[in-house]
Amino acid sequence: MQALLNVVSQITLSEDVQRVFHGRGGLYPGSEQWSLDWFAPVWVLTSFKPVNDAELAQFHIALEARWQAVAPGVPLNWVFQSRVPGEAETRLMAGSVPEPHVVTEQGARYIVHLMRGQNHGLFLDMAVGREWLKNHALHENILNLFAYTCAFSVVALQGGAAQVVNLDMSQAALAVGQQNHRLNDLPAKARFLGHDIFKTWGKISKMGPYGVIVIDPPSYQKGSFIATKDYIKLIRRLPDLLEPQGHVLLCLNAPELDSQFLHSQVAEAAPSLKFVERLANPVAFADIDPEKSLKVLHYQKLE
Incomplete structure (x- = not known):
């Protein structure tokens, strides 16, 4: 998980949606289960293996610390999604998710639904x-x-x-x-x-x-x-x-x-x-x- 936390510590904000950490690509040994996406104004952490509460708390502390540095005074919103077969779930961990939730990419706008399905x-x-x-x-x-x-x-x-x-x-x-x-x-x-x-x-x-x-x-x-x-x-x-x-x-x-x-x-x-x-x-x-x-x-x- 350390590679994920290292990336979190260097996050910069973007208006567009983006993948911030792609553990599944195999370039971060030991962190293959993790991905982190930015669907402004919400972060989405995804795991493809079982996760315990201590790991989620560790991630929250790191994200909150970086968020206070790059967006002081702005509420932190993040969602956890488990993609473990048979144990799939989506959980709001902090803040809220807009409804409707509209994001941008390369000049286009899209509606997303972070809390529905995978x-x-x-x-x-x-x-x-x-x-x-x-x-x-x-x-x-x-x-x-x-x-x-x-x-x-x-x-x-x-x-x-x-x-x-x-x-x-x-x-x-x-x-x-x-x-x-x-x-x-x-x-x-x-x-x-x-x-x-x-x-x-x-x-x-x-x-x-x-x-x-x-x-x-x-x-x-x-x-x-x-x-x-x-x-x-x-x-x-x-x-x-x-x-x-x-x-x-x-x-x-x-x-x-x-x-x-x-x-x-x-x-x-x-x-x-x-x-x-x-x-x-x-x-x-x-x-x-x-x-x-x-x-x-x-x-x-x-x-």
Whole structure:
């Protein structure tokens, strides 16, 4: 835990959301269980192993001391989240959490829910992917698969997209996505489809072809998507959905599956797609083994 406490002692404040400590990357031996995120004005400490009260108290003392130095007179707000299988919990440890809770990233605003479930509404490790899309969205028709709360759609429209089609099985997540669009005063150029992707190809095709497609699925979600058997079904559809010279981002956040997993599936199911680059992850998410971290692969249709 000492590496985490060392980072806490050097915290500086940022208006944007950010990962402050990423123990899971393996660069801090002995602190692999910990991550610390800033969702202004709330800190979120996450542990992937059981934690005792003494450890939480030690963290609180360190955070409170640093907070008084960088934000004197401002209440300290922090939340603890346990990600231990079978013992998952989220606990408010100090202060309060705004409701609604609106955070910012690279000029965009998003609603997050720190006290509900394990996912907060914005995946911080995808920041570079969002920036890439914003820079490649101008005048494009964009398909956002597994849209979740539609952060990709927000930045695409900020980047001048002609249209964004957001598709996700979760109506609740899409409802937050619609709130995010209103929050950013975006033009009414987004569609929100709460459907099973594998049963919606006809509708998806009719709204195409697409200049950019983003595929950011869960790696394993029973009844929805299992990467090892379902990803290739998506890849097989891409040549027919993409415009000539169209782009696709294939995203995968599964430590047990490396980049070659996606490369092999593209070679088999969509050989007309050419690999362009793997997007870098945010510096804060550095990993001793990059193949165990988030993979975001950029491909382009050849013809």
